Structures are given as structure tokens and as C-alpha cells.
Amino acid sequence: AQKVTQAQTEISVVEKEDVTLDCVYETRDTTYYLFWYKQPPSGELVFLIRRNSFDEQNEISGRYSWNFQKSTSSFNFTITASQVVDSAVYFCALSEVTGTASKLTFGTGTRLQVTL
């Protein structure tokens, strides 16, 4: 069975600090996809990144970066120079690939609070 663990329930930082959100996953599949979603106070789920299991290249998008390490089954997310607008709940999720059938298994989320 698939499992995603986000051990950090809540993180508080001061604006401009860097912060890393941890994600550890479990799956028996060799082909799978990992995702990060942001849920701001307004409630919607905003897609941030998708990474497949064969692509271990780290990715940077503006202030956001992701570190995927298959050896440790981790897909960590770093926000550099955090801003108040980054305050949200962040979810890591895993999806196996089985043709036209798929589903996301979400972690419990990490609430990030960025203050001035």
C-alpha cells in the first residue's frame, strides 16, 4: 500500500527565512509520480509540481525548489526567502501508474505560517 508521511505538522518562520518541508513516501511500484500541492486559507488546492520516479533531477522554480531522492524515498520542498503569502498548508502526494486508473495518496500536510 502507498503511504506518504509529512512529519512536520506545523512550521513557523519569519519572513525571508528559508524553510524546508519534508516528505517521505512508501510504494512498491517502480513507476510512480510525486506531487506537491498548496492549500491557502481560501481552501483551494493549487498544483505546484509533478515529478516521475525516473527523474531524480532537482527542480527550481523561482523561490521554490524540490529535492527528490529515491534512495531515501524523500521528496522535500524548500521555499527560499519565505513571504507572508507563502502561508498555507502544503501537501505532498503520491500516485501510482496503472493505465487509466489512478489516485492520489496525500500526506497529512504541513501548515506553514510566515510572519513579519
Next chain:
Amino acid sequence: DSGVTQTPKHLITATGQRVTLRCSPRSGDLSVYWYQQSLDQGLQFLIQYYNGEERAKGNILERFSAQQFPDLHSELNLSSLELGDSALYFCASNLAGGANYGYTFGSGTRLTVV
């Protein structure tokens, strides 16, 4: 606007009642997913449809049912509602069902059972 439309945005109903949540997928997407987000269970997958057929099922209660219509919109029916069914219900869609297409979420329907 993600392109996935969910109605209504908010719903308040009494225990024992039945409600229907509606989802219109992003234009061109054939697959629809339903998720429930509650305080105690977190974000949980309920069910997936692809081009009108059920493709995957999660921990969906027997009191809940769903379908996808020929025009590809989907409805989630919740009956004999209990207080514990209060949650945010999300619909997501993608092109052809596989994870490689990603998932686009709607803004959700917040259901409150009183």
C-alpha cells in the same frame, strides 16, 4: 480559475438528508476524481471515473455514490447524512486517467451537516 467547476460552493443540510454535489471537468478531460477532506481523515480519495466508467475506488461509504454522465460531468450523491460527513469535497480531472497527466482540482464544495 482551474477550469474544474464545482457546485454548490457551500451546502448546509440536516442529518439524515441527501445531497448531490456536481463537478464539471476541465474542457477535454475525460477522467474525474472525488476527494473528501475532513479534519480527522485528511484528504482521502473516494472514486474515479473515466469516460463514464468507474475506474478506481477508495474508502467511499456505501451511503455515497457517484456517476459520470455522457457530457462528462460528474455527480457525487451523499445520503443518510451524518455529522461526520461534514467536510470539503473536491473534484479533480485529468485528460485520460493516468497520473502522468497530473490532476487539476476544483475549488471544492464545503458540506456542513447540522
